[in-house]
Amino acid sequence: MTLPRIASFAAQAAMVCIVLVMLTPVFYMIAMSLRTAAEIVEQPLGLPDRLYFGNYVNALSQMAYLRSVVNSIGITLAVTVLVAFLGSMAAYPLARRTNRFTRLVIMLVALGLATPPFVTITPIYVIFRNLGLLDSYLGIILAFTALNLPLAVFFYTSFIGAIPKELEEAARLDNCNDWQIYWYIIRPLLGPATATLSLFVTLMVWNDFTYPLLLLTSPEKFTVMISVYRFLGNLNVQPDQLFPAAVLGSLPLLVLFVIFQRRIVAGVTAGAVK
């Protein structure tokens, strides 16, 4: 075996080890969810002797699972689309028209990124109450959109800045206006950035439970993470209750990622090699 092949083998082995370490908590969560409470007590770190699905039956019976998954998917999808659309539209002029005003706007956007969530939580609640948007899907979608827009604007501004201006100049020769240039020239080139941003936004919206807990009060509007949250004790953790709920909570997202894996990876890596 030559030296480069040994090095390559060692690098691959190291990568496999790193992946295994990263997957260990996930594996532990799934393994725990398939064991009875007695088995977990007997051997806290043991593997399941048999696959016990009773924990899942219990969790499903207490979670209003389908309804909350549908809510989560709807809210996440709407927020992701809105953030990508509004963020890219706002970023286009900011990236192209560089003057004091746009620099100030970019700084304000950066401030939005740096603001701790507990500072914004009360103003958001009061504004939404005054607008009559509490306990509504529209309210939670707008809240998440507002919270994620600074990231999107910042993200797209730097990405659009790297797109050659010649493309736009050519479009202007063909009598395209600003909107047409954005829609037909810039937007299609934002695929990789949108894919990466969508990943961030989806994970953030799906996993957050503070804002749904704050803005939604009707149980039929709750997201899946609020359903999972009910299984978490204040002073103790019941692995046979919490872990199946956690698996069920993350399962839809995992399925979506598996289904769209190719597109996501293609989107993220597109443009990486020129």
Added chain:
Amino acid sequence: MRRIKRAFFGAAVSGMVLGHAAVAQSVTLDVTAWKGNEAEPAGLPDLIADFEAANPDIDVELSYISRLDTDVVLPPRLQGNNAPDVMMTDMPLVDIWAGAGLLADLGTGSEWYGRLEPSLVPSVTSDGAIYIMPLEVIGMGNFVNMDLLAQAGINKAPTTINELHAACRMLDAAGIRPMIFTGGFSAPLFVIANGLEQTDSARALGLAEKSFTESDGFNASVDLVRGLIDSKCLDPQEQAGLDPWSTALTEFKAGNFAMMPQGAWNIGDFSGVEGLNFAFAPIPSNKASGVALDLFGIGWSISAQTAHPEEARRFVEFFAEAANLQKMLDAESAYSPFQGGASGTPDLAAPYDQARVDGGVIMYPFAVLDWPKPLEREIWDSLTGFLLDTEKSNEAVLERWDEVVEDAL
């Protein structure tokens, strides 16, 4: 025939009108609590069903919000004039929210106020007003696996320091790990209980009128931990990394350790473990009784902004009735906050009960606002640091506590 038809029609219309009126009068109470979920039901789902059955004009919508998230989620609702009608609270929350005028005065003229345990009255009364109706007092003591003790030749849960040292040596000799002593919770319970037992006034320490660094009681209490290490009660570095809310509990349930200072709220969970024969005893101390470290934990408060004050008051008073409260006390293995109130502790908590009878009760100082809340986290952190490096001086541990107290003033 026409008369019959008319009478029938009239009755139907009356029924519809009355039915509509009944529906129109129905009130929905928005209630939040950090109990009542799947992990910690505390009997709340049944009690709410009972309340609704007894009060058909009131529907209760219970939302679970963990204690930690209550600090984040409820202040915006309170400040936004859209608070829940009734909220589960504790004294640190009441201190802030009542001070800001966000809670309704429940009235010291209430029937239940007159029945409160005298030791609780000063803690919950503020300038002649009361903003919380206490639901329970819950013990924090020492869980003891009696089968493991028996294997080492011990037949009684230790309640004194000497008994604890002897038990640890015998358990260690028998190859049994004696004690879970997590820096995050168990060690603080032990140190606080033993420190306060030898200190005149917890409040003076919390107000910086006296210092922890110069307190003989707390210096002796930290020394007691060194003594436990010498007696092989615990491996300090191993304990520093153990999580008190998950792995520590599983380890005790698995029978891997013989003792564990923790809260009585675990009794229900531990009782469900087949083959786990355990007792709930006081925290061993230099007194014969040991220390029964009582926690006044939860209560109900009514929002000052509620649109349904009368219904909210009925809800709160429902829990003050002994028969109703008993269901919660049983589920929580807790004591009634009312004079002559029964306890919900099972027989296995008899040693703890006895310590209370023998005068071993000390109130957990954070729950009655004797000590500032930030100090609790500091004690956990500093004792974890101490377990990692037991060569540290007592002063190095305790001066951090004094600093936090001074910062909080």
